[in-house]
Amino acid sequence: MEENRKIIKGNIAFTPRFGKLEVRENSFIVIEGKQVKGIYCELPAEYKNISVTDYQDALIIPGLVDLHFHAPQFANRGLGFDLELLPWLEGYTFPEEAKFINAAYAQEVYKKVVTELWKWGTTRVVLFGTIHKEATAKLMELLAQAGLGGYVGKVNMDRNSPDILIETTEQSLTATEDYIKDTVDRYQLVKPILTPRFVPTCTPELMAGIAKLAKKYNLPVQSHLSENAGEIAWVKELHPECQNYASVYHKFGLFGQQPTIMAHCVYNDDTEIELMAKSKVYVAHCPYSNNNLASGIAPVRKYIDNGIIVGLGTDVAGGHEVSMAKVMAMAVQVSKLKWLATDKKEKFFTIPEVFYMATKGGGSFFGKVGSFEDGYEFDALVIDDSCLEVSAYNRYSIEERLSRFLYIGDYKNIVARYIAGAKIEQPQF
Helix, strand or coil: CHHHEEEEEEEEEEEEECCEEEEEEEEEEEEECCEEEEEECCCCHHHCCCCEEEEEEEEEEECEEEEEEEHHHHHHCCCCCCCCHHHHHHHHHHHHHHHHHCHHHHHHHHHHHHHHHHHCCEEEEEEECCCCHHHHHHHHHHHHHCCCEEEEECEECCCCCCHHHCCCHHHHHHHHHHHHHHHCCCCCCEEECEEECCHHHCCHHHHHHHHHHHHHCCCCEEEEECCCHHHHHHHHHHCCCCCCHHHHHHHCCCCCCCCEEEEECCCCCHHHHHHHHHHCCEEEECHHHHHHCCCCCCCHHHHHHCCCCEEECCCCCCCCCCCHHHHHHHHHHHHHHHHHHCCCCCCCCCHHHHHHHHHHHHHHHHCCCCCCCCCCECCEEEECCHHHCCCCCCCCCHHHHHHHHHHHCCHHHEEEEEECCEECCCCCC
8 A cells, every 4th residue: 555655745735715725834745546635734653654755845736727728829829919819810820720730740739738738837738629630639649648637629610710621510520529439548637528619610510419429428518608709799690599609509518518618708798607607617717818819808706706617728829828827827917907997896816716716626627636635636736936035034925935936936946746646757759
């Protein structure tokens, strides 16, 4: 049994509840297999013969979870931000994604994506691929090879798309089912996810078919919802029979019938919010992307107050940062603008609140992930923030140190990464 156990020591911080930062200074975490078995100020006698990895004054926090990342757009980070969403897709995104028909190019880009995820401390991630089955399977393989956890989706598009990125409905569904069969049981920590790009690029027949596949293979779903005013108007033109954007997905079985993530959700009305809460739909809040593409500021506090689970996403390449720490900081910043825009009615977020979103909130999509409570899978980052100290006279609290890491730290502060109980070294591709 001892060889299946490990113990690490340091300054432990996690959020068992939204907004509640629990701190255990100079304490021990006992891990058995994949799971946390307890946190102790002093080790019980039964653990005395197990060696301890002592990280001394470092912070030990849960691994960071990114609920929305477009892996094939990685090369486009920082490009086209003088445009809004729809012209940006046409001018930058679709031409880049078309390149992934080339397997060698896909592998080159995806190696960099996975390495960057590891570098910045993302331990679990939900990824969009492209329509290309082989390239998307390679992305999944590389993610698993690196020891990271995630869901990877082959994108579905059968209308309103460039010829080079469009499939027939039958082609899209057949290729998607082949992709599922090839990958669903291949890796322990990486699984497929059904990925209709968004309503404008998916016919009713395709959406209904994707929903059937999700149910048949018991797989989750990811897509986009109400990111941009022009997009919402387009959906209304395509589906005048539906009350709103969310009801289109719901009509075709893609809105909580299986575990579902909807990215952005900037402009959802009260009827949609009620449906989202009832359907247990997750929101992937992507503040960098919403800023860069002038989409708007999502009413995230309202979602949480209505019982909707909100995680955070980088939304590469609409977002230019891979770092979830920076996304947390930006989520606080844009919430302050929302506070002002709502006449100071919608409270801005605190560090413990966004920390929860990036750990236990988003992590719950993967099960018991994102916390150090007993029975949770041990995903963790060890943060050496000593270089951020200004003077020996400054004595920061653990919460203050966490805040400083989010705002002014970087990947060099992350000295160890653990996923599902295993220490993960830098990928060697």
